[in-house]
Amino acid sequence: MTDDLLRRLSRLEALEAIRDLDARYCRALDDGDWDALVSLFTEDGQFVGLSRATGPAELRAFFTGLADSGLTAFWHHVTNLEITLDGEETARARSFLWQPCVQDGVAHIAAGRYVDSLRRVDGSWRYARKQVSFDYFVPLTEGWDHGRFTVASAAATYPGRPFA
Template sequence: MSTSITPEKLAELDNLLDRQQVLDCLVRFSRGMDRFDRELFLSAFHADATIAAGPFVGGPADLYDWASELHGQGQSATHHNLLNHTCDIEGDVAHTETYYLFVGRNRDDSNWIAGGRYLDRLERRDGRWRIALRTNAIEWSGTAPTMPIPYAEVPDIHLNGTPARGKDDPSYRRPLTNQRKTHIPD
């Protein structure tokens, strides 16, 4: 079995690395919005990017301000889930289609869900992939019945951290550790 890397394999590896960097960029957008992390959110966009999302058309900083106010006033939690993803790369330009499922826990305890696709043009500038143009194809929306959040009554449920919309969320903790005692329910 040969272990030599052919030029074709190198090109394929380069393409896979680019695709992963593109996907990482899209995840930074979603996580930045859900955690209200402005710096992370903005790192997904070139400063001169244009975004068309619902009634909003403008740049990334204005989008963050508008969306964080909308989500902050209307919802106590949001999840911008990324699903099916296609990515066509030609040189320093990538065109992607990424299906999404948005879920928001509204402040009145109802749940709003919506689905659609992010259609993005990303550009690699100075070696970094970022969104240069985004349009949002919203394809459906609705509400889901409300139920209590599971296990809220467990006394030590938040010892490992309480979900938060900011850098005090446990996902930012390094190293991540467990503070809860071993317990196997009956």
């Protein structure tokens, strides 16, 4: 194989490994598999969002404590992953989050964005920093749009295809 082909193959493998890391993060978080979740971060890895936690002990305490704050169920859906490889050992990623959840027994809907810094450790990609910011986090009965969007206004953007 040529050097160029090896470089391209290595790049594709890194991109796929980072996509897989995000999928494993969502599954471990939603399943409450704290050992698996914490293992996805570097030893000095940090989560920033609802709180700030650094290192395995703080990460475990934060994630296991979510239920204490009333957040008893969630389903993380991450999409539109944009990955920038900064070299062979570091990368950055951005993605969108859509998250139905239950807080204090009430169904909620949340959406936001993740911004990640990643490092390759012993051949595996890990989060050095995972940051979430929310665009909305509201009870499902209130809706996320606060009256800005309706089926009628959405249908109006598609002339000739009216919604029943």
